[in-house]
Amino acid sequence: MGDVDDSHRVQPSPQAWPYPPQAWLQAQQYPPPAPPAAAPPGAVPPAAVVPSAAAPPAGQRVVQTDAGSKDGLAKCPRCGATEIRLNIATGNLRCGFCRFEQQSLNALQTYHLDGDPSDLVGTVVGSGSSDIVPSVAEVLTFKCSACGAEVVIDTNSSTQARCHWCRNTLSMNQQVPNGAVPDMILPFKLPKETAVGSINRFVKKRRGFAHPRFTKEFSADNVMGVYLPYMVVDVNAQVSLSGQGEHQTRSYTVKEGDNAVRRYDADLYNVGRNFDLYIDDLTVESSSERLDQNVMVNSNNIINAIMPFDVQNSVCYDSNYLAGFSSEKRDSNVDVLSPVMVAQSQDIARYHANDTLQFYDRGVRWDNEQINVVGQRWVSAYLPVWLYSYHQRKSSGSSFVHYVAVNGRTGETMGSVPINHVKLLLVSSVVEVLAIIALLLVLLVVG
Numbered sequence: 001m002g003d004v005d006d007s008h009r010v011q012p013s014p015q016a017w018p019y020p021p022q023a024w025l026q027a028q029q030y031p032p033p034a035p036p037a038a039a040p041p042g043a044v045p046p047a048a049v050v051p052s053a054a055a056p057p058a059g060q061r062v063v064q065t066d067a068g069s070k071d072g073l074a075k076c077p078r079c080g081a082t083e084i085r086l087n088i089a090t091g092n093l094r095c096g097f098c099r100f101e102q103q104s105l106n107a108l109q110t111y112h113l114d115g116d117p118s119d120l121v122g123t124v125v126g127s128g129s130s131d132i133v134p135s136v137a138e139v140l141t142f143k144c145s146a147c148g149a150e151v152v153i154d155t156n157s158s159t160q161a162r163c164h165w166c167r168n169t170l171s172m173n174q175q176v177p178n179g180a181v182p183d184m185i186l187p188f189k190l191p192k193e194t195a196v197g198s199i200n201r202f203v204k205k206r207r208g209f210a211h212p213r214f215t216k217e218f219s220a221d222n223v224m225g226v227y228l229p230y231m232v233v234d235v236n237a238q239v240s241l242s243g244q245g246e247h248q249t250r251s252y253t254v255k256e257g258d259n260a261v262r263r264y265d266a267d268l269y270n271v272g273r274n275f276d277l278y279i280d281d282l283t284v285e286s287s288s289e290r291l292d293q294n295v296m297v298n299s300n301n302i303i304n305a306i307m308p309f310d311v312q313n314s315v316c317y318d319s320n321y322l323a324g325f326s327s328e329k330r331d332s333n334v335d336v337l338s339p340v341m342v343a344q345s346q347d348i349a350r351y352h353a354n355d356t357l358q359f360y361d362r363g364v365r366w367d368n369e370q371i372n373v374v375g376q377r378w379v380s381a382y383l384p385v386w387l388y389s390y391h392q393r394k395s396s397g398s399s400f401v402h403y404v405a406v407n408g409r410t411g412e413t414m415g416s417v418p419i420n421h422v423k424l425l426l427v428s429s430v431v432e433v434l435a436i437i438a439l440l441l442v443l444l445v446v447g
């Protein structure tokens with residue numbers, strides 16, 4: 001048995017994304033903010049009365065990501081209309097009346113949250129990632145500054161609502177500590193028609209085994225665009241792994257009675273790896289419903305299958321990006337998500353260590369794994385997903401929600417469809433019968 005100390009430092013390169021960097025205009029080219037709209041006489045300025053965020057935990061640095069943003073009527077700087085939506089073709093916000101486009105701003109660059117993870121020390125969080133205060137309502141009331149009416153925004157599904165009296169759109173852009181306004185948003189890039197096409201192809205391929213009722217009821221046009229809440233995390237960590245590895249030295253055959261038996265000789269080594277790990281843009285789900293993946297009730301885990309997202313192209317948050325889409329607000333805080341981040345970092349560490357272990361051709365077993373997170377940076381984001389859902393009621397009375405999800409940036413598609421068990425059983429029975437016939441034939445021939 002050999003005993004070597006082969007500790008050394010590896011520095012894995014930051015996670016590479018398979019997307020070309022997008023060119024974004026710099027801050028000075030952004031249209032200047034519109035002058036404050038003249039409020040009609042007697043109108044009260046829009047205000048949502050909410051408690052302020054709890055003080056950040058000691059040692060945590062908060063980067064403000066909603067400075068200058070306003071709640072209420074978000075007007076077009078050119079014509080004053082509030083019909084502003086995402087133009088999927090350009091990634092910018094466009095006025096529905098005068099076609100004026102506001103250039104989207106890269107969020108990580110604007111807020112200087114894109115620094116090298118190797119420089120990270122301590123905990124940095126975007127202000128939109130601050131702890132959720134349980135007393136903050138999910139349904140907030142805003143006063144429409146155009147007509148004075150009170151408009152309710154249900155932050156569970158959107159941060160926008162239309163005033164039912166004057167038809168203007170009211171937006172919530174200031175971060176209140178209820179998780180609804182994130183630090184940044186990655187706008188949809190894939191048009192709905194393309195997503196519908198992908199879902200149709202996905203289901204068509206599985207039509208052979210799909211439940212007939214599903215085949216009849218399926219209509220990909222019911223697809224919805226949803227922004228799902230994530231935390232984008234940068235990590236600077238020191239990793240220490242130790243265990244034992246085996247290296248094969250000889251292989252030969254020996255005779256055991258009438259049989260030839262293959263034998264292997266191997267040396268056993270104590271193996272240790274200590275290295276710095278820098279992770280750029282790790283994405284962690286920040287909805288407790290999705291973290292708790294109960295596959296018996298739904299198939300949320302398919303969202304993981306349509307990763308990754310080019311989160312580095314996220315833009316500064318504006319509720320107008322949500323117009324025409326739905327959203328799900330974040331309900332998990334950094335301290336709850338920390339263990340998930342550590343577990344994923346450990347997976348990445350083990351994966352990178354493998355690159356240095358070729359010598360141990362019979363494998364390495366880690367007995368001790370330590371990860372010391374030196375620096376971490378948390379930025380909350382909405383990521384775009386086209387979602388088709390189908391609620392299957394089973395004869396047993398239980399129900400199961402099937403999803404087909406399409407990455408709103410890359411078009412990556414994954415999902416599940418209800419299976420026709422009778423058909424599947426028939427086919428597997430046929431296969432079984434054929435196997436039995438084959439066995440009988442073999443027995444007959446041998447006999």
Ligand SMILES: [Zn+2]
Nearest residue numbers: 076079095098
């Ligand atoms: Zn306009």
Ligand SMILES: [Zn+2]
Nearest residue numbers: 144147163166
């Ligand atoms: Zn109004």
